[in-house]
Amino acid sequence: MPPRPSYKTFVVERRVAAPRDVVWQTLLEFLFDVARGYTLPGDPPPHGAGAEIHFRLGHWDLVERTLTLEPPWRRVYEIVSGAPVKLYQATTALRDDGHECHLVWSYLAEALDDGSSDEFLERARAAITTAADMVVARVQ
Numbered sequence: 001m002p003p004r005p006s007y008k009t010f011v012v013e014r015r016v017a018a019p020r021d022v023v024w025q026t027l028l029e030f031l032f033d034v035a036r037g038y039t040l041p042g043d044p045p046p047h048g049a050g051a052e053i054h055f056r057l058g059h060w061d062l063v064e065r066t067l068t069l070e071p072p073w074r075r076v077y078e079i080v081s082g083a084p085v086k087l088y089q090a091t092t093a094l095r096d097d098g099h100e101c102h103l104v105w106s107y108l109a110e111a112l113d114d115g116s117s118d119e120f121l122e123r124a125r126a127a128i129t130t131a132a133d134m135v136v137a138r139v140q
Helices: 020-035 118-139
Strands: 007-016 052-057 060-070 074-081 085-097 100-111
Touching: 007 118, 020 052, 020 085, 020 100, 020 118, 052 118, 085 118, 100 118
Parallel strands: none
Antiparallel strands: 007 100, 052 060, 060 074, 074 085, 085 100
């Protein structure tokens, strides 16, 4: 039997003083702005499944692909190119709390066996935290 994969996870949570629909739209606009548009539109366009964003994180040139888009509460994506990992999938989810909402942004990664994923995953943690904070700041 092959060895069992060892996954690394990270979660950041933020309370946002705005309704979920507003935060959802802000999140999608933020992603579109940061990437300067999609290099490949998804279904439905532009944010849906299959949408690809190319961007640089540290010294890695990455390609991110949307796996599922479930407005207005969840987006799941993966890094399909450029990351020193076997697997990298992430989720942004919004829970409606009346006039507020709860933003949860997380990733699940399978690191390479030689430790070369560590720097990338640390940078990904910082990027997700910064992105969550920027979405909150744009809303408020």
